[in-house]
Amino acid sequence: MASVVSIDKLTKTYENGFQALKGVDLEIEEGEILALLGPNGAGKTTLISIICGIVNPSTGKVLVGGKDVVRDFRQTRSLIGLVPQELTTDMFETVWNTVNFSRGVYGKKPNPALVEGILKDLSLWSKKDNMLRELSGGMKRRVMIAKALAHEPQILFLDEPTAGVDVNLRREMWQLVEKLRASGVTIILTTHYIEEAEEIADRVGVINGGKLLLIEEKAALMKKLGRKQLRLELSEPLKALPDSLGAYNLALSEDGTALIHEYQGEEGQGTIASLLSTLAAQDIHFRDLSTRQSSLEDIFVALVAEKAGEDA
Numbered sequence: 001m002a003s004v005v006s007i008d009k010l011t012k013t014y015e016n017g018f019q020a021l022k023g024v025d026l027e028i029e030e031g032e033i034l035a036l037l038g039p040n041g042a043g044k045t046t047l048i049s050i051i052c053g054i055v056n057p058s059t060g061k062v063l064v065g066g067k068d069v070v071r072d073f074r075q076t077r078s079l080i081g082l083v084p085q086e087l088t089t090d091m092f093e094t095v096w097n098t099v100n101f102s103r104g105v106y107g108k109k110p111n112p113a114l115v116e117g118i119l120k121d122l123s124l125w126s127k128k129d130n131m132l133r134e135l136s137g138g139m140k141r142r143v144m145i146a147k148a149l150a151h152e153p154q155i156l157f158l159d160e161p162t163a164g165v166d167v168n169l170r171r172e173m174w175q176l177v178e179k180l181r182a183s184g185v186t187i188i189l190t191t192h193y194i195e196e197a198e199e200i201a202d203r204v205g206v207i208n209g210g211k212l213l214l215i216e217e218k219a220a221l222m223k224k225l226g227r228k229q230l231r232l233e234l235s236e237p238l239k240a241l242p243d244s245l246g247a248y249n250l251a252l253s254e255d256g257t258a259l260i261h262e263y264q265g266e267e268g269q270g271t272i273a274s275l276l277s278t279l280a281a282q283d284i285h286f287r288d289l290s291t292r293q294s295s296l297e298d299i300f301v302a303l304v305a306e307k308a309g310e311d312a
Contacts, residue, residue: 002029002030003027003028003029003030004028004029004030004064004065004154004155004186005026005027005028005051005062005063005064005155005186005188006026006027006028006061006062006063007024007025007026007027007028007047007051007060007061007062008025008060008061008062009023009024009025009059009060009061010023010024010025010026010047010050010057010059010060010061010062011023011024011057011058011059011060012043012046012050012055012057012058012210013058019210020043020046020210021043021046021047021050021057021210022209022210022211023060023211024043024047024060024207024210024211024212025212026205026212026215028155028186028188029186029203030184030186031181031184031185031186032181032186032187032202032203033177033181033187033188033189033200033201033202033203034186034187034188034189034201034202034203034204034205035189035190035191035196035197035200035201035203035204035205035218036188036189036190036205036207037190037191037194037197037204037205037206037207037300038190038206038207038208039208042207042208042209042210043207043208043209043210043211044159044190044207045085045159045190046210047207048082048157048159048188048190050062050069051064051069051080051157052069052077052080052082052157053069053070053073053076053077053080056070057070064076064079064080064155065079065154078106078107078151078153079153079154079155080153080154080155080156080157081148081149081151081153081155081156081157082148082156082157082159083144083145083148083156083157083158083159083161084144084159085159085160087137087140087141087144089132089140089143089144089147090132091131091132091133092131092132092133093131093132094128094129094130094131094132095119095124095127095128095129095130095132095135095143095146096115096119096128096129098132098143098146098147099115099118099119099143099146099147099150100112100115100150102147102148102150102151103115103150103151105151106150106151108150108151108152114150114152115146115150118146118149118150119146121176121179122142122143122145122146122172122176123142123172124139124142124143124146127139138166138169141161141162141169142169142173144161145158145161145173145176149180153185154184154185154186155185155186155187155188156180156185156186156187156188157188157189158177158187158188158189158190158191159189159190160190160191161173161189161191162191162196170196174196174199174200177189177200178200189201194300197218198218201218202217202218203215203216203217203218204216204217204218204221206300221299228262228263228291228292229260229261229262229291229292230260230261230262230263230272230289230290230291231258231259231260231261231289231290231291231292232258232259232260232261232279232286232288232289233257233258233286233287233288233289233290234256234257234258234259234284234285234286234287235285235286235287236285237255237256237257238252238256238259238284239256240252241259242282242284244278244282245259245275245278245279245282248261248271248275248278249261249262249263250275259279259286261275
């Protein structure tokens with residue numbers, strides 16, 4: 001699939017000497033949902049701001065739709081919709097006028113039917129004549145998304161779009177994201193709610209300390225890096241692990257009532273049958289078993305911790 005955004009050796013150092021980005025390379029594919037995960041200060045917002053033409057890079061190049069974001073700013077910016085973290089709009093303007101004005105800024109002809117559809121998708125239609133200062137925080141966040149969609153962008157950036165938003169609104173937003181993707185819009189989001197990235201993203205990127213630590217398809221990432229755990233609840237407690245089980249990566253629970261076997265990705269799958277056979281041969285019986293696979297959050301925390309250890 002073709003890349004709609006191409007980032008090559010991108011760096012950004014601010015006047016105070018802070019290096020926000022350190023040689024980022026990234027290809028964003030047309031029509032995908034890409035989740036960028038990282039702690040505060042990792043470089044997520046700086047990266048988005050450079051792609052959107054709000055901040056200039058120190059070195060490196062960014063192409064959007066094959067055009068350079070610095071040299072061809074107007075052309076690239078017209079392809080992009082941005083929902084920033086901060087709520088920045090005229091609090092004394094109505095919802096309808098705010099969204100229509102945003103469309104006009106990009107030189108688009110008025111399209112009341114389109115704007116009506118966007119407002120209805122975001123449950124804002126009943127508020128179209130309200131001034132923004134009259135809306136709740138969640139409703140204001142919806143208006144920001146409506147503004148970003150008003151000029152029919154091909155690429156949509158959502159920078160922490162559900163921060164401070166209730167669960168119901170969050171669910172509605174993700175339903176809209178799926179609808180947009182189905183229409184061909186490429187979506188890049190940053191989020192602290194890792195379970196959302198786990199649910200809707202096609203690929204996941206982990207950024208920390210200005211470096212892109214990893215970019216991979218979500219399913220492959222979960223398969224490759226997700227730790228798995230097999231827990232066997234014993235019929236009779238053990239005082240210690242028998243020597244015969246030393247070949248297996250086993251731990252005995254503190255009370256001796258459970259054996260815990262951990263393995264990384266697909267490794268160890270073939271050892272489980274062998275382990276169960278060995279237990280039966282040793283007359284060690286279990287009454288129940290359960291399995292658990294680490295979540296995307298577990299992987300993210302481990303990657304960031306590993307990077308912090310390398311930089312220490």
